[in-house]
Amino acid sequence: MDTMLPTALHDELSTLLGDGWLTDEAARRRHGEDDSRRWALPDAVAQPRTREDVVAIVRACRAHRVPIVARGAGTGTTGAAVPTQGGVVVSFARMNRIVEVRAADRCAVVEPGVLNGELQQALMPHGLFWPPDPSSAEVCSIGGNLATNAGGPRAVKYGTARDNVLGLVAVTGAGELIRCGGPYTKDSTGYDLTHLLVGSEGTLALIVEATLKLSPRPIAQAGLRAFYRDAGSAAAAVSRLMNQPATPAMLEFMDRRSLALLRHNGSDVPEAGAMLLVEAEGSHDTLPDVLAALGAAAEGEGLLSLDVAVDGAARDRLWAARRALSPALRTIAPGKINEDVVVPVSRIPDLVAGVEALADEFDLTIVAFGHAGNGNLHVNLMYHPDDAAQTARAHAALPRLFALVLSLDGTLSGEHGIGLSKRDFMADAFDAATLDAMRAVKAAFDPDGILNPGKVLPPPTA
Amino acid sequence: MDTMLPTALHDELSTLLGDGWLTDEAARRRHGEDDSRRWALPDAVAQPRTREDVVAIVRACRAHRVPIVARGAGTGTTGAAVPTQGGVVVSFARMNRIVEVRAADRCAVVEPGVLNGELQQALMPHGLFWPPDPSSAEVCSIGGNLATNAGGPRAVKYGTARDNVLGLVAVTGAGELIRCGGPYTKDSTGYDLTHLLVGSEGTLALIVEATLKLSPRPIAQAGLRAFYRDAGSAAAAVSRLMNQPATPAMLEFMDRRSLALLRHNGSDVPEAGAMLLVEAEGSHDTLPDVLAALGAAAEGEGLLSLDVAVDGAARDRLWAARRALSPALRTIAPGKINEDVVVPVSRIPDLVAGVEALADEFDLTIVAFGHAGNGNLHVNLMYHPDDAAQTARAHAALPRLFALVLSLDGTLSGEHGIGLSKRDFMADAFDAATLDAMRAVKAAFDPDGILNPGKVLPPPTA
Incomplete structure (x- = not known):
């Protein structure tokens, strides 16, 4: 045994979890960091397979006053998943089942270890999606999305993780299993523990199952690109865009330095004080009118130029430019x-x-x-x-x-x-x-x- | 003095509140009931004018262990505002200022005593509205809407009160003033106390100010009326309507007995197992296509008939039939x-x-x-x-x-x-x-x- 944990705790959890109990230094090292570039060595890593495992882990750790750090895919940027006080990292990698897609109820029941990208794939045949779209969507976990209240560009229309969860099953720090919310979209029944746990970063309870609110996939999408003299003109356009009823599906801003960076890296972007990327959604019939409404709202004092990218390739280039920004920062x-x-x-x-x-x-x-x-x-x-x-x-x-x-x-x-x-x-x-x-x-x-x-x-x- | 309260408490709050401290039986009686038809007599009624008044009231009552029941407009249906254990009813009738409409930020800052209907009037010139639309909207208070997480027909698209609040200032039962959220629409900063307090019915804290999320008013609206053979066919249509991207702005169901009741009271409604009323929103250009999408989703097994009411008068008749139902129950x-x-x-x-x-x-x-x-x-x-x-x-x-x-x-x-x-x-x-x-x-x-x-x-x- 390669850990500082109390022997009784180690023995209990080792027996309970079998090969889901890791104390070798390599495993501990792998589970001790996140995308904040911070790291610390936990005393052990637990990989529960069931909610009952999680209850047993929390009760055992509580009895010995040993810290527990919940871990999704480790893509967080704030150090929330780093076990700075040692103890047990609880990895949800093995609790990764999509329990049920209830298409007629527009919700899905998932375990926390499911990856955001996996879920989106599973929802595709139903014509549904789960809105949170952090840039790490392919590799981050639903549990982590809920723990941090993750968002992304689509949040402007669809809200963040908190707005897209209907119910949770979770284990409190007292080792109690609680259930709040469920497969319904309206709820005035007691205290709203569901939304309280979202964004609490594993400090209140460990989420072991979530009922997620799904949205219908848009039929057609198109983009607008607007350049402004300065950030003030662009921000005024943002207010106008948000104050008309055709809510953009995404509405991204880039400042003067972002544009310079894109130009430096070969993008075809003019000199301007700011750029807005605006995404429109609709049916094939309504999309042109939605784009016209968004274009009209984008127009105003300080607008230098406005392009509409209706077809797929031009739209893809717009969003590729946005996605290129984060990696381009490294230059x-x-x-x-x-x-x-x-x-x-x-x-x-x-x-x-x-x-x-x-x-x-x-x-x-x-x-x-x-x-x-x-x-x-x-x-x-x-x-x-x-x-x-x-x-x-x-x-x-x-x-x-x-x-x-x-x-x-x-x-x-x-x-x-x-x-x-x-x-x-x-x-x-x-x-x-x-x-x-x-x-x-x-x-x-x-x-x-x-x-x-x-x-x-x-x-x-x- | 016509109250059972401790003299020291009475004297303190009487001095603090002046004519905002009521102990006559008529006033106590008026403030002891809600729309549940329950009632109980409080020992006194406090009408604070400021958040500082509320802090002082809570601290004074806490010192004497006297119950506090927050009261909006008394339109609640569950007895939540009835002072069954006596004590002090805190009426927010005098804290009724619309503090600020921040149109460019799509939010309004209000005191809890503002009536829902008053707020909607004030927002009209800005082209904005606050979505919660309980049937009592003209006469119920924002504070009560938040306390109960009120909804209404529009919740199907816009959510309930909880989904339409960005921040709160509130006084806890410990007499502490807390501030959570603010005039912004995305927040992963600490625990989400805002949404926890919504729906807590005055049992956790007294809300003294709310920052409400506003929505742009739709440009054009139209309605659909669909009759079905049975509730099962109608419910299947509800799933279809909710699973396509043109989310209805309202989607109301009436069962066979509701339709019989409408007919009995002279409405022009055929015999059917169930009716759906569907509201579409869009621009003048997009509305026909949105209606067509909703109409297509309404069609299916068990549909008996489908009318589209595009013009104002026919649409008004649709919703008048819906509104007539509650009063018709009395027959x-x-x-x-x-x-x-x-x-x-x-x-x-x-x-x-x-x-x-x-x-x-x-x-x-x-x-x-x-x-x-x-x-x-x-x-x-x-x-x-x-x-x-x-x-x-x-x-x-x-x-x-x-x-x-x-x-x-x-x-x-x-x-x-x-x-x-x-x-x-x-x-x-x-x-x-x-x-x-x-x-x-x-x-x-x-x-x-x-x-x-x-x-x-x-x-x-x-």
């Missing part, structure tokens, strides 16, 4: 701090101006793009890790970015969550009474504090 | 138990068949109609209160209705809430561990149990 600098801040739509120009001012003040390249319809921009602070001074400047600029966002009535995270990386900024985002209410909720679900300790909520001061 | 019998149960859409035929069987077994007239796209039917058990045996049969049928709904994977309430009237069925809807988790959440927000005691959660069974 600026190998280090990046990628935040997913949110501001009210009307404050996007202030956010962009503030980010430009921070770039000047800290002598950094900062690139901003993202989900404009939700005011959810990815602000990327670029740096060379080998350049200690630049690295220090990037990290010094980060608190200023959050302060800027909060001064604009915004918030820290729109889709990545808090984890470790934003935990210590929570006290800036919430007053003491609200943080205390969150701590009381934590204690209600996890009385001994064994579930993902040290994440989301900062330690109380004093 | 059957003056007493009714009106439940708002929810089942998965695919189980609507089983619900309707089960309700017909209950009507036979208990020799009652039971009329079912409602929000089919959400599987949320109003099941009305009719009785003459002067007929003791019939009244007893109606009340005896109710537990059987709930048992039926739960056996179909449904739930107790879709939009009215639990209050007193369904409280004792909560133990049938949830297992003990889940109810205990709800009780722990209650204790986290309201450690002394002073907020609306005895509502929503049944007393623990020793």
Whole structure:
């Protein structure tokens, strides 16, 4: 045995889980990191196959006051899945069944280890999809999507993970199995534990089954590309686009530096202050009118040019340009701090101006793009890790970015969550009474504090 | 002084609130009932003007362990606003300001006493609306809509109150002011207290301000009326309508008895097993195609006839027929138990068949109609209160209705809430561990149990 766990706990869980109980260092190492580039070594990895396994794991760990860190596919960006206090990582890789697709009820019942991309494939024959579309969709798990309240471009029309779950079965930190919600779309029956658990990053309960709200696949799609003189003109267009009834299916913003980066990497993009990509959905009959409505809303003060890409290839090029941005960032600098801040739509120009001012003040390249319809921009602070001074400047600029966002009535995270990386900024985002209410909720679900300790909520001061 | 409250509490709140502190019996009586026809006399009525008043009221009552019952406009149907344990009713009638309409951010900041209908009027010039549309919309308050997670026909497309709130300011049972969410539409920052408080019926905190998510008003609307041989054919059409991408803006079901009732009252409605009313929204250009898509989905096995009402007058007649149903019930019998149960859409035929069987077994007239796209039917058990045996049969049928709904994977309430009237069925809807988790959440927000005691959660069974 290659672990620091109490022998009784090790023996109990080893007997329960058989080859689903891993204590070798290689396995522990593999299960100790996420896409935040943080890592820590857990004392063991548990791979339950059933909800009863999960109940037994939590009860056993609770008896020994051993921390439990839930793990999906490890694609999170905030360190939420990193076992910084050791203990047992519970990987849901083996709880990966699509239990039932209830097409007539527009919902699917899944275990948390199902990958988002697998689910989408399984739903295709039913003409349905599950809206959350993080950029990691092919390889991230539904459990992780729920734990972080993941989003993506489609959230502007369809909402995030929280808006697309109807019910959960979960195991609390007290080792109790709870069931909330179900295969129905309207519910005023008791407290809404379902939506509370979504986004709680494994700190309140471990999700062992989810009933997901599905949407019908659109029949036809088309895209618009609009260039603006400046971010202010683009943001005004975002408000106009969101205030007319043909809600865009995606509405993405790219700032001046994003466009320069695309040009630098060979994309056919003119010089402009900002670009919007707008996706329209409809039937073959209605799509032209939806596009016309979106085009009319995109027009206004500061518009430089507007292209409509109705056919597949041109539309694909539009979205390829958007997808190319994240990898293209690496050509600026190998280090990046990628935040997913949110501001009210009307404050996007202030956010962009503030980010430009921070770039000047800290002598950094900062690139901003993202989900404009939700005011959810990815602000990327670029740096060379080998350049200690630049690295220090990037990290010094980060608190200023959050302060800027909060001064604009915004918030820290729109889709990545808090984890470790934003935990210590929570006290800036919430007053003491609200943080205390969150701590009381934590204690209600996890009385001994064994579930993902040290994440989301900062330690109380004093 | 005409109250049983501790003198020190009376003096403190009387001084604080002046003419917003009422202890005369007439005022107490007026504030002691809701639309459940239940009532109880509070010891006093507080009418705060500010959030600071609310904090002071809660802290003072907490110091004396005096119950607090929040009250909006008193249109609730479950007894949630009835002060069954006496104490202080906190009426939000004076906290009725629309603080801000942030049209560019598609949200409005309101105090809880604003009436739903007033808000809709104020939003009209902005081309926006707030989707929840309970039948009491003209006279019910936003605070009450949030407390009960109110819905209405539009919920099928736009969701209920919970889906249309972005942020709250609230006072917990500990007298602490908390702030969660804000004027933005995407949020993965800490625990989702906002959606937890919605639907908690004043048992966790008193909402003192809400930031509401608004939607753009549709440009054009039209209706479809489809008659079916039986409820099963209609329910299959509901699934088809919900599984194609032109989501109806409303999708209402009426059973055979509802249609008989309409005919009896002079409506031009043929004999049929069931009717669906389907509302389409679009632009002037897209509406015909949306209607065609909905019409195509409505067609199928068991369809008897389908009318399209594009113009205003015919559409108005459609919805007048729907609205006429609730008042028409009084022509059957003056007493009714009106439940708002929810089942998965695919189980609507089983619900309707089960309700017909209950009507036979208990020799009652039971009329079912409602929000089919959400599987949320109003099941009305009719009785003459002067007929003791019939009244007893109606009340005896109710537990059987709930048992039926739960056996179909449904739930107790879709939009009215639990209050007193369904409280004792909560133990049938949830297992003990889940109810205990709800009780722990209650204790986290309201450690002394002073907020609306005895509502929503049944007393623990020793």
